[in-house]
Amino acid sequence: MNRVPNAAQLPPIPREWDREADIVVIGSGATGMPAAIVAREAGCSVIVVEAEGDIGGHAITSGGNVPLGGGTSVQKQYGIQDTPDLLFRDLTDWSVVGPNGFPDYRYNDREVIRAFADNSAPCFEWLLAHGVVFVDKGPDESGGNSVGNSVPREMHCMVGAWDTVQTGRPADPAVQKTRSSGNGLMRPLEVAARKCGVDILLEHRMTHLHRETPYSGPVLGIAVDHNGATLNIRARKAVIVGTGGSTGNLNFRRMFDPRLTEEYCGLAGSPWSDQDASGELAAMAVGASLWGFFNQTGEFGANVTKAGSIGCQYNYRNLQWFPGSRVFHRARASGLKVANWQDLIMVNMLGRRFYDETGGQYVANNYDHVKDYVQGSYLNAKNFKFAPNNFLNAALAGIDDGHNGGGPIWAIFDSDALDREGWIPAPPHVDIAEGFFFSADRLADLAEKIVMKYQRVKMPPANLEETVARYNSFVDTGVDRDFGKPKPLYKIQKPPFYAAWATPVVHDTRAGLRINGQCQVVDMNGEIIEGLYCGGESAGGFSQHGLARSACQGYIAGNVAVEEPTR
Numbered sequence: 143m144n145r146v147p148n149a150a151q152l153p154p155i156p157r158e159w160d161r162e163a164d165i166v167v168i169g170s171g172a173t174g175m176p177a178a179i180v181a182r183e184a185g186c187s188v189i190v191v192e193a194e195g196d197i198g199g200h201a202i203t204s205g206g207n208v209p210l211g212g213g214t215s216v217q218k219q220y221g222i223q224d225t226p227d228l229l230f231r232d233l234t235d236w237s238v239v240g241p242n243g244f245p246d247y248r249y250n251d252r253e254v255i256r257a258f259a260d261n262s263a264p265c266f267e268w269l270l271a272h273g274v275v276f277v278d279k280g281p282d283e284s285g286g287n288s289v290g291n292s293v294p295r296e297m298h299c300m301v302g303a304w305d306t307v308q309t310g311r312p313a314d315p316a317v318q319k320t321r322s323s324g325n326g327l328m329r330p331l332e333v334a335a336r337k338c339g340v341d342i343l344l345e346h347r348m349t350h351l352h353r354e355t356p357y358s359g360p361v362l363g364i365a366v367d368h369n370g371a372t373l374n375i376r377a378r379k380a381v382i383v384g385t386g387g388s389t390g391n392l393n394f395r396r397m398f399d400p401r402l403t404e405e406y407c408g409l410a411g412s413p414w415s416d417q418d419a420s421g422e423l424a425a426m427a428v429g430a431s432l433w434g435f436f437n438q439t440g441e442f443g444a445n446v447t448k449a450g451s452i453g454c455q456y457n458y459r460n461l462q463w464f465p466g467s468r469v470f471h472r473a474r475a476s477g478l479k480v481a482n483w484q485d486l487i488m489v490n491m492l493g494r495r496f497y498d499e500t501g502g503q504y505v506a507n508n509y510d511h512v513k514d515y516v517q518g519s520y521l522n523a524k525n526f527k528f529a530p531n532n533f534l535n536a537a538l539a540g541i542d543d544g545h546n547g548g549g550p551i552w553a554i555f556d557s558d559a560l561d562r563e564g565w566i567p568a569p570p571h572v573d574i575a576e577g578f579f580f581s582a583d584r585l586a587d588l589a590e591k592i593v594m595k596y597q598r599v600k601m602p603p604a605n606l607e608e609t610v611a612r613y614n615s616f617v618d619t620g621v622d623r624d625f626g627k628p629k630p631l632y633k634i635q636k637p638p639f640y641a642a643w644a645t646p647v648v649h650d651t652r653a654g655l656r657i658n659g660q661c662q663v664v665d666m667n668g669e670i671i672e673g674l675y676c677g678g679e680s681a682g683g684f685s686q687h688g689l690a691r692s693a694c695q696g697y698i699a700g701n702v703a704v705e706e707p708t709r
């Protein structure tokens with residue numbers, strides 16, 4: 143894990159630099175790529191350092207749904223009247239709450255949102271001009287979240303004929319023009335970056351920033367690790383942090399939510415790339431401030447999600463890894479995609495059910511999600527009752543033993559369920575070797591077998607037998623007397639029996655470094671750190687799921703950073 147250096151531990155500014163460029167961008171994802179291209183096309187030399195062996199970050203694994211609005215050419219083409227002012231008011235509307243009562247926008251930073259609103263449509267046109275092709279239809283409300291309630295804004299990047307990172311192969315030709323995917327965003331941007339001469343250094347992981355003095359003066363460059371060797375790269379004008387957030391860093395994410403202990407290892411977007419807070423930590427070590435914590439802990443969007451696949455570590459519902467992927471050796475299994483949560487029960491480490499398995503996860507706002515929406519009306523909030531989506535809260539509650547975190551959650555089912563779902567209980571579908579999937583002919587034996595690094599107490603076999611027997615009795619009566627599952631449908635009775643990893647997933651980062659409207663990083667005194675910029679999931683103050691805010695902030699940072707003096 144990335145350790146937090148203090149100012150005294152920072153290495154000295156190098157007398158000689160190994161490389162230099164006007165602008166150094168950290169990370170080649172949704173923020174970094176636009177920033178790099180904009181800066182290069184403005185005449186600056188640009189180096190992008192990327193920790194992984196390929197570009198793209200979480201953005202390339204994403205669904206490619208991009209809510210850029212404020213009056214784009216496509217909105218106009220479809221007769222949708224949107225303006226920067228409307229977009230700004232949407233994303234700062236205190237009166238909007240989700241169906242569970244949580245407000246998505248109330249804690250957004252006005253300056254950050256104003257900049258997004260003003261640059262949203264220009265950023266969209268810029269993406270079009272740089273080879274990104276959107277599915278040929280009008281904007282809608284599907285795929286992203288927290289994008290505003292007044293008009294549809296969601297556009298969808300066409301997957302095209304690029305090899306997808308999930309399979310290593312192109313999508314079926316039948317859907318290449320209609321399916322949305324992050325490949326369709328990031329591969330065209332990679333082509334554009336290489337064409338204009340951005341220097342992309344893969345497997346170069348930024349370890350810290352060089353600032354003139356630890357807490358004053360401009361940022362002068364970065365240090366990177368490249369296969370064990372340290373390189374120092376000078377940035378004559380600016381460093382732009384686009385490292386993608388902090389959910390993969392245990393200590394960092396627990397500043398926001400102490401429950402998120404180590405068993406939450408199924409990070410969405412991993413193992414393509416990590417969100418290890420390295421950008422935030424490096425900036426904090428030279429004085430940067432964090433911003434907007436509520437946006438990370440509020441119960442909306444995809445900050446924490448219910449598992450979508452079971453029996454594998456990386457179990458985010460919108461992402462499965464298949465054997466052709468270049469990271470399949472890290473993912474190890476594709477997982478069993480759950481079509482019907484009636485097909486199983488879910489138990490904690492002790493073999494006890496904790497909630498209705500059909501329960502949902504957090505929700506968030508998009509166009510049409512608030513009925514009869516009137517901007518700023520007190521009725522928007524008044525008409526919703528506070529009704530948290532408690533499946534996740536119950537899963538994260540723990541077993542009353544004084545530990546934080548809910549521990550592993552196991553999906554328990556029988557061979558009838560296997561048939562109903564069409565699952566294959568063997569590799570590469572499930573991860574038996576690392577302990578994310580178990581089977582046995584008797585329930586008691588199944589409980590005994592559940593041994594893996596996050597199962598810190600043994601599951602008492604009698605508990606699992608008792609839990610299943612009680613659940614089966616609910617199927618007989620049609621009433622779940624413990625958790626109110628709507629009409630339990632299927633008994634768990636036909637061996638073999640299975641236990642599949644179904645622990646919740648950590649996904650978005652919505653709080654990070656404090657930035658201003660120009661994407662300049664701000665310190666603990668409220669002052670700008672010269673020569674340091676940030677955007678995307680590593681930046682705070684903006685509650686929205688992903689690509690639009692990241693691409694737009696990269697676009698802003700690139701445009702502003704080129705105006706910095708050369709140092």
Ligand SMILES: Cc1cc2nc3c(=O)[nH]c(=O)nc-3n(C[C@H](O)[C@H](O)[C@H](O)COP(=O)(O)OP(=O)(O)OC[C@H]3O[C@@H](n4cnc5c(N)ncnc54)[C@H](O)[C@@H]3O)c2cc1C
Nearest residue numbers: 169171173193199200201205207348386411678679688689
């Ligand atoms: C499965 C999935 C589906 C999604 N679908 C959507 C969607 O449809 N719509 C939407 O709006 N959002 C979506 N998102 C969210 C969206 O992808 C992210 O919010 C967005 O990519 C964040 O952009 P970023 O630039 O902050 O980080 P990233 O795109 O993750 O890029 C960060 C990059 O920085 C690199 N990096 C990190 N640390 C270092 C370091 N120290 N040195 C060098 N490089 C480093 C990483 O390896 C990575 O390549 C999805 C996310 C996932 C995981």
